[in-house]
Amino acid sequence: MDLITLSIMLLKIIVVFIAMLLGVAYLTWLERKVLGHMQVRYGPMRVGWHGLLQPIADGIKLFFKEDIVVANANKVIYVLAPFVVTVCAFASFAVVPFGNELTIFGQTIPLRIADVNIGILYIFALSSLSVYGLTFAGWSSNNKYALMGGLRASAQMISYELPAGLSIIGVLMLTGSLSMVEIVNAQKDLWFIIKQPLGFILFLICSVAECNRTPFDLPEAESELVAGFHVEYSSMKFALFFLAEYAHMIVMASLVTTLFLGGWHLPFIDISSLHPTTLIGQLVVSLLPICVFGVKVFCFLFFLIWLRATYPRLRYDQLMKFGWKVLFPLALFNIVLTAILQIFNLL
Amino acid sequence: MEAILFYGLAAIMVVSSLMVILRKNPVHSALFLVLTFLCLAVLYLLLNAQFIAAIQVIVYAGAIMVLFIFVIMLLNLESEVASKSSHGLQKFWAMAISIVLAISFVSIMTVRVFTGGKGDFSPEAVNAAGNSEVIGRLLFTEFLLPFEITSVLLLAAIIGAIVLAKKKL
Secondary structure (H helix, E strand, C coil): CCCCHHHHHHHHHHHHHHHHHHHHHHHHHHHHHHHHHHCCCCCCCCCHHCCCCCHHHHHHHHCHHHHHCCCCCCHHHHHHHHHHHHHHHHHHHHHCCCCEEEECCCEEEEECCCCCCCCHHHHHHHHHHHHHHHHHHHHHHCCCCHHHHHHHHHHHHHHHHHHHHCCCHHHHHCCCCCCCCHHHHHCCCCCCCHHHHHHHHHHHHHHHHHHHCCCCCCHHHHHHHCCCHHHCCCHHHHHHHHHHHHHHHHHHHHHHHHHHCCCCCCCCCHHCCCCCCCCCHHHHHHHHHHHHHHHHHHHHHHHHHHHHHHHCCCCCCHHHHHHHHHHHHHHHHEEEHHHHHHHHCCC | HHHHHHHHHHHHHHHHHHHHCCCCCCHHHHHHHHHHHHHHHHHHHHCCCCCHHHHHHHHHHHHHHHHHHHHHHCCCCCCCHHHCCCCCHHHHHHHHHHHHHHHHHHHHHHHCCCCCCCCCCCCHHHHCHHHHHHHHHHCCCCHHHHHHHHHHHHHHHHHHHHHHHHCCC
């Protein structure tokens, strides 16, 4: 690997990381704003124009808060837990293809950090590891509510990871590959949401549950568990949990976009077949896929916030029953259905 | 580079697997076991076996160990209670078995030098076809019988678990 490719690689990682951080910061702002307007109030208005600087103010505030480690906590695990969650959430984005190619100064840069041939499994592996963070945060704080939250988090993540994994098998059968880039390329003509409507709905529900969002936000149900697994955390450790949760939302949004909504592809227009000669044209063709991807991710994030404003929380037994008795059989049915349709060349 | 990574990982694995049995706190033991599994996954990556590495993390580190920890946390074993429960006879047998195991392990390692088998599946060939494709093809052709037997075994285990867990059938 020569110096130029190495520096491009590093640059990509830094840019993606900063974009994720900014995305997370403004996702909190978006959530407060959208929730506010849905509840006929304004949301944050004081800091900056329509509260646009609110996330930065919040960040500074959290930095200067007192960092408390509870006396009876298991110190090492207590400190480790928020880092595990954050690292897993941010590292997942490494295999997401957020654009096609950037052609600039004669260099062609593929717009993804890594194209691993098991990309989708990589994301699932990291998200199954992030359960540890939540569980250990709950256990190590030595608090009843936190422990309940941690237990709920691990039970919920395990139960919903299974239908999530099974619901994307239809997509993998249509693509014939586990690589995220291949999955996006396979959707050039027709998005998988049309070929796999059942798989899409199942994965959508599971991804909401994986993000611990309403109506599946039992691990941090504030009206019964105070705040769930992070009840004893303060200052930056608390902020890390928040960062991880919103980063996880962004990763899930990009996963839904990549798997079912065609990734960076526009409907009816094939961006990758355009070859403009002018520099500006080339730049537009390179940056357009990123914008398309961003818009799709934004739509999913808005959908998550919308859900939070609309639905009440499920009861715990309802959550488990729904996962195992509804989603799981339906996911299996989707696999069989896809296989049959594929044998008769109907897909 | 690969050698440095290998020795580093191997050292971490040996230390953490020792910690699994040396720690009094069951949660710490479980955590060190997770660390061992993760290092093993990276070793698979070094051998160009990405699929196995991912499955190692998803199944062992991500699912099985989470359930272990789930149970430990639910029971909330105090470290003293846990250490008291191991009595003399258990210690004796544990020592005897591990000595036999150590002797057989050392003798096998000194008698024969293990080298990788030479076949059609060099790292280049596997990467060209795709990791999961090669494994899938092998599972459903050459190793179909063991694969199916394993699935029947798992089915039996599932039914057994349901029978054990259900109070009345």
